[in-house]
Amino acid sequence: MTSKISGATKIFGIIADPIQHVQTPQAFNDLLLTRGVDGVLVPLHISKDDFAACIDGLRRVRNLGGLIVTVPHKVRMIGMCDEVTERARRIEAVNVVRREDDGRLVADMLDGEGFVSGLRLGGIEPAGKRIYLAGAGGAANAIAFALAEARVSHLTVANRTTSKAQELCARIREYHPDLRVDVGTNVPYGHDLLVNATSLGLRTSDPLPFDVSRLAPSSIVAEIIMKPAETPLMAVARSKGCLVHPGLPMLQSQIALLADFLKVGQ
Ligand code: ATR
Numbered sequence: 001m002t003s004k005i006s007g008a009t010k011i012f013g014i015i016a017d018p019i020q021h022v023q024t025p026q027a028f029n030d031l032l033l034t035r036g037v038d039g040v041l042v043p044l045h046i047s048k049d050d051f052a053a054c055i056d057g058l059r060r061v062r063n064l065g066g067l068i069v070t071v072p073h074k075v076r077m078i079g080m081c082d083e084v085t086e087r088a089r090r091i092e093a094v095n096v097v098r099r100e101d102d103g104r105l106v107a108d109m110l111d112g113e114g115f116v117s118g119l120r121l122g123g124i125e126p127a128g129k130r131i132y133l134a135g136a137g138g139a140a141n142a143i144a145f146a147l148a149e150a151r152v153s154h155l156t157v158a159n160r161t162t163s164k165a166q167e168l169c170a171r172i173r174e175y176h177p178d179l180r181v182d183v184g185t186n187v188p189y190g191h192d193l194l195v196n197a198t199s200l201g202l203r204t205s206d207p208l209p210f211d212v213s214r215l216a217p218s219s220i221v222a223e224i225i226m227k228p229a230e231t232p233l234m235a236v237a238r239s240k241g242c243l244v245h246p247g248l249p250m251l252q253s254q255i256a257l258l259a260d261f262l263k264v265g266q
Contacts, residue, residue: 010039012262013058014068019045021202021227023248024068027255035265039065048072055080059103066098066262071199074109074138081107090175091145093138096261108261111139112146114254115195115224121253122245124193124220130154132188134209135197136164139224143197144168148176156184156191158210159198186210188219195222201231208233217241224250 014024028041046054069077074093082104088094094107131152133144136159159165165183172181188194188210200209221237222245234244
């Protein structure tokens, strides 16, 4: 694929820290090939400290088609964009940014749709389920809104920084006043579907995102981490007889949506 890169090739980037785990380049570059697009997506390792300077620079790169945004930049990126969709504004985070020819950055957030359609592809229907969501960052916000729209029966949000869980619950209530929403602890019992939307599990030294000591075999455990493909949380849940849903379908089911938003191959 790289041998086909020429001066006319359009560049796309995925920004993250850490970066080694990202699975998007393979999936997105395969799609570019399938769609016959002269483009390439490359990983860009950008730390939180360098974030603003890097985005200012990338905005000026004239053959940059756009960026896919992941940990830990999804929330902060919204403040760097010139235009965001109504959905991303509500979620207060973005995961895809299109660079227009004049350098304007236009963004959307597709993680929630990706997560819910990935669940459904895995045979799991969230409607009517009691959900425990660990995390209140960019991905968790998107997933919370998408689950609320999918008509779950009850949503509990738990996060290390409790104030962020409280803020997320307040925003969900604003848009979904009929949904039962509350802030939880790290003990997830009494729920049908437990979702890890934190970054815990990316590093081998990470603790589990919530208490699993009394996990019932009837619980479904869903992960958003894509690499490792089997996180410690997934392994424990499997050992307790739970149905386990991995992180990769969330990406697989949104890759075409990301490409459409970036206007490649249309
Ligand atoms: P993303 O945009 O991918 O969601 P993020 O916005 O940086 O990334 O969110 C990361 C999530 O993982 C947050 O919920 C974060 O908790 P805080 O809001 O308290 O920061 C959670 N997280 C990250 N490291 C954690 C850790 N060591 N222990 C518990 N939660 C952690």
